[in-house]
Amino acid sequence: xxxxxxxxxxxxxxxxxxxxxxxxxxxxxxxxxxxxxxxxxxxxxxxxxxxxxxxxxxxxxxxxxxxxxxxxxxxxxxxxxxxxxxxxxxxxxxxx
Amino acid sequence: xxxxxxxxxxxxxxxxxxxxxxxxxxxxxxxxxxxxxxxxxxxxxxxxxxxxxxxxxxxxxxxxxxxxxxxxxxxxxxxxxxxxxxxxxxxxxxxxxxxxxxxxxxxxxxxxxxxxxxxxxxxxxxxxxxxxxxxxxxxxxxxxxx
Numbered sequence: 001x002x003x004x005x006x007x008x009x010x011x012x013x014x015x016x017x018x019x020x021x022x023x024x025x026x027x028x029x030x031x032x033x034x035x036x037x038x039x040x041x042x043x044x045x046x047x048x049x050x051x052x053x054x055x056x057x058x059x060x061x062x063x064x065x066x067x068x069x070x071x072x073x074x075x076x077x078x079x080x081x082x083x084x085x086x087x088x089x090x091x092x093x094x095x096x
Numbered sequence: 097x098x099x100x101x102x103x104x105x106x107x108x109x110x111x112x113x114x115x116x117x118x119x120x121x122x123x124x125x126x127x128x129x130x131x132x133x134x135x136x137x138x139x140x141x142x143x144x145x146x147x148x149x150x151x152x153x154x155x156x157x158x159x160x161x162x163x164x165x166x167x168x169x170x171x172x173x174x175x176x177x178x179x180x181x182x183x184x185x186x187x188x189x190x191x192x193x194x195x196x197x198x199x200x201x202x203x204x205x206x207x208x209x210x211x212x213x214x215x216x217x218x219x220x221x222x223x224x225x226x227x228x229x230x231x232x233x234x235x236x237x238x239x240x241x242x
Binding site: 014017 | 177
């Protein structure tokens with residue numbers, strides 16, 4: 001995995017088959033010396049997040065890279081405020 | 097008995113070895129969305145809302161269906177996490193007997209889940225101590241008056 005931040009246009013926070021939040025224009029930053037977790041930042045369109053589902057476990061961030069190709073990270077903690085999402089993520093799964 | 101729907105799935109077998117994966121139950125939001133999706137599009141401003149019989153089966157199938165093992169000339173046709181429009185298009189492209197089999201399997205699944213839910217509620221009512229020990233409304237009134 002590259003150390004450079006991964007950016008993308010569209011992703012989602014998923015709870016099993018539910019979408020807990022749509023995430024646009026996201027950046028995923030790899031862990032660093034002073035931050036052991038992966039970090040997600042992005043925007044959430046109005047009405048595109050579900051406060052109930054965002055409290056459930058397990059959550060995962062699914063980044064669509066190309067058609068049929070996605071990366072998944074487990075979500076450790078997430079907040080959505082004023083249309084901005086910030087989440088700490090565990091290590092990503094294998095490219096699917 | 098949980099008051100909230102958990103996102104569980106169930107595998108249903110079709111003839112010929114294919115399977116479909118469906119939601120175990122729909123939550124209230126999904127039930128409302130399904131009811132709205134079944135309505136006929138009004139053709140005049142004063143037309144009353146009514147259910148479109150042609151939409152009932154397709155929209156119910158869309159509401160429950162999560163994935164399948166169906167193939168097109170041996171190639172998988174992925175529907176998991178696809179947009180509803182893509183899944184709708186795939187359903188419409190099926191042979192009609194295959195669609196009917198999927199719809200029948202989902203209808204039977206929904207019936208089984210409704211019966212199971214009713215049984216859960218019945219056993220909870222029977223097992224609940226409140227049903228035997230809660231004061232009746234007249235008891236409450238009596239206590240307040242006394």
